[in-house]
Amino acid sequence: MQNEYFTFGEIIRKSTEFLLNKGVSSAKCDSEWIVSHLVKTSRMELYLNFDDLVPQEKISEIRNMIVQRGRRIPLQHILESVQFCDLRLKCDGRALIPRPETERLVEIIIESVGETFNGKILDLGSGTGAIVLALCNQLKEARGLGMDKSSEAISLSRENLCLLGLSARVSFQKFDWMLEDYKQEKVDLLISNPPYLSVEEWKSADPEVNKHDPKDALVSAEGGLAHLRKLLDLSKNALKKDGQIFLEVGMGQAEEVMEMMKDTFYDIENRKDFCGVRRYVFARFC
Structure with missing residues (x-):
């Protein structure tokens, strides 16, 4: 993913699909929390900036946290x-x-x-x-x-x-x-x-x-x-x-x-x- 670019809407959609496939019932909500946590904004702001690009340096961090959540590690433990x-x-x-x-x-x-x-x-x-x-x-x-x-x-x-x-x-x-x-x-x-x-x-x-x-x-x-x-x-x-x-x-x-x-x-x-x-x-x- 290092050379790839994603809008906030795209990365939330892809993360949600991944988590749903792992059996996480709160997949969309958890994806939003992880992204908003890492880019230091509110979940509402994500949707106001839905078509903006995710900062490149945050993509790998988002992916790592989403993978952890897919392993059924609680969201609260991931966000600490x-x-x-x-x-x-x-x-x-x-x-x-x-x-x-x-x-x-x-x-x-x-x-x-x-x-x-x-x-x-x-x-x-x-x-x-x-x-x-x-x-x-x-x-x-x-x-x-x-x-x-x-x-x-x-x-x-x-x-x-x-x-x-x-x-x-x-x-x-x-x-x-x-x-x-x-x-x-x-x-x-x-x-x-x-x-x-x-x-x-x-x-x-x-x-x-x-x-x-x-x-x-x-x-x-x-x-x-x-x-x-x-x-x-x-x-x-x-x-x-x-x-x-x-x-x-x-x-x-x-x-x-x-x-x-x-x-x-x-x-x-x-x-x-x-x-x-x-x-x-x-x-x-x-």
């Missing part, structure tokens, strides 16, 4: 970042890639607690730090603690913390909440997007998920319910009276999780995600 709730977070194989479904969880939490919330937030299984960082970025008086059993995830979340300048109000600590007792101060808000896939669901997931996301961040025993069950038990020591819990759960799990909550929580509710799945369960601690 992810957009989440108006934040740009560093993203790589050390932690689960934050999903759009989890952005909706953040929205639900802010709708519930209000922008004047000034309490303490605990994020269990914090991964990249996306949830607690997004919340504390929008809730200017809130304080946050993210905890994860993975040293690699903690290192990534601390890098994101430094990038966002929230170190005065947010911290991250290594903690295996499936094995260790919670001994920190009680909090006003406990949030978690825990592992909730069964082994069978994980095996049938796309290669981007089961080959590149950490398995421990996805899979839970007891058909995907073990971590959720443990979270509810741990919350008795972690939440203040009338404190709130917000959980992201798997398909078909909401009713069972709500049933588990009945003895220790009140005002138990659930919400659907954009696909109609009952994805979010939240309540107040008695």
Whole structure:
């Protein structure tokens, strides 16, 4: 391709065709993201300049990234970042890639607690730090603690913390909440997007998920319910009276999780995600 010339329209079309042949369902969108990332412009600007030539020095870089995506390496790992709730977070194989479904969880939490919330937030299984960082970025008086059993995830979340300048109000600590007792101060808000896939669901997931996301961040025993069950038990020591819990759960799990909550929580509710799945369960601690 060194001596070839392509317009933005041509290179997006060729890249899309290549990725579709590799089984990438988001081929056109991913091609646009890769091209816009490398030429440092918006996706909208690409179409405003559809017939302009791609800078010659960028063609081989675009091809290399498209080939990587064709190998089913996640787009976020290729770009080394992810957009989440108006934040740009560093993203790589050390932690689960934050999903759009989890952005909706953040929205639900802010709708519930209000922008004047000034309490303490605990994020269990914090991964990249996306949830607690997004919340504390929008809730200017809130304080946050993210905890994860993975040293690699903690290192990534601390890098994101430094990038966002929230170190005065947010911290991250290594903690295996499936094995260790919670001994920190009680909090006003406990949030978690825990592992909730069964082994069978994980095996049938796309290669981007089961080959590149950490398995421990996805899979839970007891058909995907073990971590959720443990979270509810741990919350008795972690939440203040009338404190709130917000959980992201798997398909078909909401009713069972709500049933588990009945003895220790009140005002138990659930919400659907954009696909109609009952994805979010939240309540107040008695």
